[in-house]
Amino acid sequence: MSEQNLVTAAILVIGDEILSGRTKDKNIGYMAEYMTAVGIDLREVRVVPDIEEEIVTAAKALSGRYTYLFTTGGIGPTHDDITADCIAKAAGVGIDIDERAVALLRERFPNPDDLNEARLRMARIPHGAELIDNPISRAPGFMIQNIIVMAGVPSIMQAMFENVLPRLKTGAKLQSQSIDSGGRPEGAYATALGQVQKQFSDVIIGSYPSFDGKRFQNQIVVRARDPHVLAAAAEAVQAMLDTLPPA
């Protein structure tokens, strides 16, 4: 599989409230699963505070390294919402009130008195950005260069994510198959599993324990882009397990 057919991504979560533990992030898991399903490889996630220098530095590093950078959080009307300005800086472009965004906000705030200075901050969009529709509260997200800027509120983020996906490149999907270890502990199959991994260099094999308070349940997950290779590797894992005594 050539690297040319790969589409990679990072997520940058902008939010003091996540770092303080006050809010539990729900966006990373949602996007991770969705990206895998459509053929975008999520390679890195960062969570940074609402501090300009931190956001700009992380946005530059991640947008330079991956096909896409998705950000969540910090695009509301209050003083702590600084994402749009930071992303403009990271992208090296100017930012201003965008008439397309103002028009969207007018749909929500038809009375001119309600479209006050703070709400107009939500219409600050970097020059050259495409807007991303927000069906819930109208204030749009945007895409500038390879950076996709979305709200932090999960239902709005999800709507924006679905709206922007058709505009993005996707690559060959990394497909996966889970094989239950049949109650066998990881230590019973670890060496043999390492040997299977060596036979299949185009396959990513991981072993994932979970613990229900009494015992471990282990899942071996095989991932590959080629379905034939995936099936062969999964078969080899199952055959390896079958040579071991039952749990």
Place this chain on the structure above:
Amino acid sequence: MSEQNLVTAAILVIGDEILSGRTKDKNIGYMAEYMTAVGIDLREVRVVPDIEEEIVTAAKALSGRYTYLFTTGGIGPTHDDITADCIAKAAGVGIDIDERAVALLRERFPNPDDLNEARLRMARIPHGAELIDNPISRAPGFMIQNIIVMAGVPSIMQAMFENVLPRLKTGAKLQSQSIDSGGRPEGAYATALGQVQKQFSDVIIGSYPSFDGKRFQNQIVVRARDPHVLAAAAEAVQAMLDTLPPA
């Protein structure tokens, strides 16, 4: 508040399974909340794949920048568990089978045949590290320099985290107070809230919307280390809200 009284931290989550979306992380939110409660400021989180170069680079960057780096994941017996070796590399120390860790594993695997090569991988501990007890499955975590290495399975991570905390420095706690906006939308108070923020430079004020599918509920969160300053800022926020018409 001087910076000397601050204790900062980062979390590095090591796990293909989080990036693929197969597993939803529960450790970040748990640790974030706990750190805030004990007086450790969580400043950054990164999630990276099970790739040596990625883990080593992130561990060096984060341990160099913050008082502590906490890692989760990748310390089991299978071939994809490479955290201990990567952290030894990041810390610039050697790594080997550690007899203290072997003794702990013997408690779980008294039959010498069961303590096989793969399980002995869990006794690979960087030179000079202190062990962190794992009451659930014995294989220990460890602390080397300012890096704390823990399991990814949440119940084990939580036990390790509680075990290591008494050994760590903690700083002045960042206390917080939430003020409900009383149904007022963010845009109605954003400008006035920004003015309150300007009056209280030692206070971090954030506004956090949530959406239940029908309407927004907004919480204004005021955070400060000095309880008198916190109370004064919270009072100023409430007084500001009281000048606005009810929702």
